[in-house]
Amino acid sequence: MVAIDDARTxxxxxxxxxxLDGARTALLVDHMLDAELRGLSSHGVERVRWLxxxxxxxxxxxxxxxxxxxGYARWDGDGCLGYLALSEILDRELADPPAGARLLVASxxxxxxxxxxxxxxxxxxxxxxxxxxxSTARIAHPAGGPPLLGTNPICLALPGDPEPTVIDVSMGxxxxxxxxxxxxxxxxxxxxxxxxxxxxxxxxxxxxxxxRAGILPxxxxxxxxxxxxxxMVELLCSALAGTDGHAAVVLLARPRAEPVxxxxxxxxxxxxxxxxxxxxxxxANAAGAVExxxxxxxxxxxx
Amino acid sequence: MVAIDDARTxxxxxxxxxxLDGARTALLVDHMLDAELRGLSSHGVERVRWLxxxxxxxxxxxxxxxxxxxGYARWDGDGCLGYLALSEILDRELADPPAGARLLVASxxxxxxxxxxxxxxxxxxxxxxxxxxxSTARIAHPAGGPPLLGTNPICLALPGDPEPTVIDVSMGxxxxxxxxxxxxxxxxxxxxxxxxxxxxxxxxxxxxxxxRAGILPxxxxxxxxxxxxxxMVELLCSALAGTDGHAAVVLLARPRAEPVxxxxxxxxxxxxxxxxxxxxxxxANAAGAVExxxxxxxxxxxx
Numbered sequence: 355m356v357a358i359d360d361a362r363t364x365x366x367x368x369x370x371x372x373x374l375d376g377a378r379t380a381l382l383v384d385h386m387l388d389a390e391l392r393g394l395s396s397h398g399v400e401r402v403r404w405l406x407x408x409x410x411x412x413x414x415x416x417x418x419x420x421x422x423x424x425g426y427a428r429w430d431g432d433g434c435l436g437y438l439a440l441s442e443i444l445d446r447e448l449a450d451p452p453a454g455a456r457l458l459v460a461s462x463x464x465x466x467x468x469x470x471x472x473x474x475x476x477x478x479x480x481x482x483x484x485x486x487x488x489s490t491a492r493i494a495h496p497a498g499g500p501p502l503l504g505t506n507p508i509c510l511a512l513p514g515d516p517e518p519t520v521i522d523v524s525m526g527x528x529x530x531x532x533x534x535x536x537x538x539x540x541x542x543x544x545x546x547x548x549x550x551x552x553x554x555x556x557x558x559x560x561x562x563x564x565x566r567a568g569i570l571p572x573x574x575x576x577x578x579x580x581x582x583x584x585x586m587v588e589l590l591c592s593a594l595a596g597t598d599g600h601a602a603v604v605l606l607a608r609p610r611a612e613p614v615x616x617x618x619x620x621x622x623x624x625x626x627x628x629x630x631x632x633x634x635x636x637x638a639n640a641a642g643a644v645e646x647x648x649x650x651x652x653x654x655x656x657x
Numbered sequence: 658m659v660a661i662d663d664a665r666t667x668x669x670x671x672x673x674x675x676x677l678d679g680a681r682t683a684l685l686v687d688h689m690l691d692a693e694l695r696g697l698s699s700h701g702v703e704r705v706r707w708l709x710x711x712x713x714x715x716x717x718x719x720x721x722x723x724x725x726x727x728g729y730a731r732w733d734g735d736g737c738l739g740y741l742a743l744s745e746i747l748d749r750e751l752a753d754p755p756a757g758a759r760l761l762v763a764s765x766x767x768x769x770x771x772x773x774x775x776x777x778x779x780x781x782x783x784x785x786x787x788x789x790x791x792s793t794a795r796i797a798h799p800a801g802g803p804p805l806l807g808t809n810p811i812c813l814a815l816p817g818d819p820e821p822t823v824i825d826v827s828m829g830x831x832x833x834x835x836x837x838x839x840x841x842x843x844x845x846x847x848x849x850x851x852x853x854x855x856x857x858x859x860x861x862x863x864x865x866x867x868x869r870a871g872i873l874p875x876x877x878x879x880x881x882x883x884x885x886x887x888x889m890v891e892l893l894c895s896a897l898a899g900t901d902g903h904a905a906v907v908l909l910a911r912p913r914a915e916p917v918x919x920x921x922x923x924x925x926x927x928x929x930x931x932x933x934x935x936x937x938x939x940x941a942n943a944a945g946a947v948e949x950x951x952x953x954x955x956x957x958x959x960x
Binding site for chain 1 (some may be wrong): 670718724725726727728729730731738751755756757758759760762785787798799801802805811813815822824830875876877878879881882883884885886888889891892893895896899900910911912913914915916917920921923924925927928929930931
């Protein structure tokens with residue numbers, strides 16, 4: 355376990371090498387530390403390393419507004435790192451929030467990381483946020499073939515007291531983080547979570563990281579439904595933003611009612627989606643400490 | 658097999674008894690016949706009978722506009738049958754379509770039937786339509802308990818030539834039509850598609866039709882994802898429309914690109930979501946004939 359303050363300090367020092375200003379560095383660190391606190395380490399500190407080692411980050415780039423009309427604004431990432439582009443677009447839109455609703459479309463906006471982070475920020479301003487985005491193709495057709503679609507999550511956040519309600523569903527049967535982990539360990543993936551180009555069978559994770567094999571959509575015997583949802587996200591984002599590059603789409607809307615309490619009562623003692631991550635973060639904050647992978651911590655603190 | 662023209666004639670004669678004017682009767686018949694042509698008989702002629710036998714239809718009711726602002730319009734069904742309310746709301750909004758996007762919220766809007774029917778109509782005008790709606794609670798928590806959520810489908814339609822692309826995913830593992838059929842035949846549902854109030858086990862369909870047991874969300878071992886999606890729809894609709902009654906939410910947006918052809922090429926010879934219903938309808942139209950359940954046909958043509 356590492357003290358959260360220490361984690362933030364060393365993550366900030368490392369991320370500072372990307373050449374971004376202090377505020378934007380802090381934003382990145384907040385995104386990734388928040389994922390780590392929620393137990394989603396594949397969106398956590400590991401991404402700081404990934405950015406430092408492989409991404410080209412242009413510190414001078416900012417998203418650019420392309421088009422604006424009734425209830426609609428279209429932006430382009432314009433070379434800005436996706437995390438920062440989507441954050442800045444939301445900040446600028448929320449400076450003049452919609453009285454009713456507004457659809458935001460961001461082309462060339464990648465990577466965006468964990469969508470719940472953005473949706474939660476919007477919900478803290480009193481608006482409902484529905485967020486979706488495309489990313490690198492990982493999901494294959496249930497009948498086999500190469501990866502065709504990103505894990506294409508759909509995320510909804512509603513304002514709440516003391517905290518927003520955030521629900522985030524990705525369409526993959528496993529996360530790409532699971533694949534990377536298996537690849538690093540030299541282990542095959544469990545049967546039935548991936549498909550080779552010819553369909554079925556156990557897949558070497560290296561085939562997936564190389565882009566030759568794909569993860570199955572979630573759904574078990576009804577994986578065609580998970581595939582249809584991932585395709586829906588891909589079609590929506592591409593139709594609104596263009597087919598070139600990855601895109602994010604955000605719907606902002608003014609709520610008229612507070613349905614969470616009533617639905618929580620109906621669900622009773624059963625698991626309410628989103629509570630796992632929220633509770634893990636609360637526990638980490640209460641303890642002031644977070645579990646960080648030893649290898650990543652070593653990378654953060656040395657060299 | 659019945660000639661499509663004959664089916665339309667007898668459905669219209671029957672539905673006319675609801676007391677609606679000719680245009681609205683034709684709209685209802687078109688919705689239900691379209692479902693029948695697509696092989697979705699649970700949204701088909703059966704619903705004409707259901708309306709005639711159990712629904713209170715107020716022929717004078719029309720949806721009422723409650724609120725309008727930037728990119729946003731909120732309506733109430735106001736006692737109007739959901740099918741007709743949502744159709745009329747869309748017709749009135751499309752008479753002055755958005756240059757960018759518009760979010761439509763319809764409270765007290767039930768039943769709305771097959772959402773693809775509305776989304777396809779919107780897409781024929783050149784807009785993208787994302788449609789969702791709540792309905793009678795059928796889906797239970799994967800851990801058991803009473804039905805909590807509607808099957809809460811999400812539907813996307815994109816303009817296309819010669820036809821729009823329509824993808825429609827409902828969050829239930831089985832349809833309520835399957836449940837009604839099993840109940841009528843006195844057969845239990847297959848294991849693992851439903852949950853008793855205490856979780857697990859085989860459920861008597863009569864328990865579901867009585868509202869005491871529920872259908873599982875789709876997802877197999879990841880039914881929590883299907884549940885989360887159904888909950889997302891419930892929260893979105895209720896937050897925007899109010900927690901009282903069922904609601905529909907429609908996002909209209911102007912597309913900037915045509916992504917379907919490229920994605921079809923990627924999917925190749927594998928099944929493309931939505932094509933099954935589209936092809937069945939095309940085949941029925943080509944043959945000029947549709948398969949209609951003998952019992953329903955007898956009801957339509959006698960008495």
